[in-house]
Amino acid sequence: MPILLTLLDGVRWDGTTVAGDRPQALLAALAAAGRTVGTERLVGLVWGEDVPANPGKALQVLVSRVRGVVGATRLVTDGDGYRLALASDQVDALLLRSRARAAAGTLGADPVAALDLAASALALAPAGVPDPASGPLADLRHAAEQDLRLATVVRARALARCGRAAEALPGLEDAARERPDDEPLLADLLRAEAAVRGPAAALERFSTYQDGVRDRLGSDPGADLQRVHREPAGDGQPGPRGRAVRRLSAPGPRRRPAHGRGPARLGTRRLDRRARRARQDHARARGRPRVHPAGGALRGAWSASRRRRTWSARSARRWACATRSPGVVP
Known part of the structure; x- marks a missing residue:
């Protein structure tokens, strides 16, 4: 639907300027309410503290004047009050509110649609909203400023989410x-x-x-x-x-430490120490001891100088355990 009532940038009805503070205040009050407003309430909104001597008569005269611009079918009498026969999207301030709130509600699910709604809301007041002194028009424009800020924030967030x-x-x-x-x-x-x-x-x-x-x-x-x-x-x-974000190559097999303490490496230090001592003893020897397969007792002596140490049975068993020679029982 086309916009008939403009309230954000001046006050116009279908392109025709509505002159006068009180006619503008009457239209703004009825548009903001979106429903029938009683006579007493309208008098308070339009005149404020400066109430005329005959409020009812003064309101009738004002309504008649405004109807000369908008038409009797648009400003109708409803019981003890008046209302505007307009859809919300025929008033720029109400259309701005609905589009800004729709953009905010759509942002999470569809940033592209939210961006379009926010942009269309901002297009309704590209130069911003002037601030009148007081009255219903000032209140309506203050609310429109909040809607413009919301649309601006939603537009920026939608841009970020759209890359x-x-x-x-x-x-x-x-x-x-x-x-x-x-x-x-x-x-x-x-x-x-x-x-x-x-x-x-x-x-x-x-x-x-x-x-x-x-x-x-x-x-x-x-x-x-x-x-x-x-x-x-x-x-x-x-x-x-x-x-x-780095692409890491697949990890290779874990290296077992040289001297671990887990079950697989339990006691390895002790065995290494025994093997080292056995090798040292073997290097000092001139020949290998003859070990009986059953008892492991040392038979014979080394063919070495008397000054050299004779291998003890303990050294022989230690060497046999470390080297695991065939036929040796530790």
């Missing part, structure tokens, strides 16, 4: 300054900043936020924000925490 981080970053930074405790917003900002400026900048921002939360609340940031902080970025690029 357009460079376009999203300025808007996200402005929004984060206005809403420093909005962690979903900060999560999108961290991703965009890591993509544009590198992980170090995103890590610094997260650390600053984390320190502030701990100082104010004595707790850590939410689980979702910490998950964003830990996640790496795709395509091998560093994520917000500064860790790059």
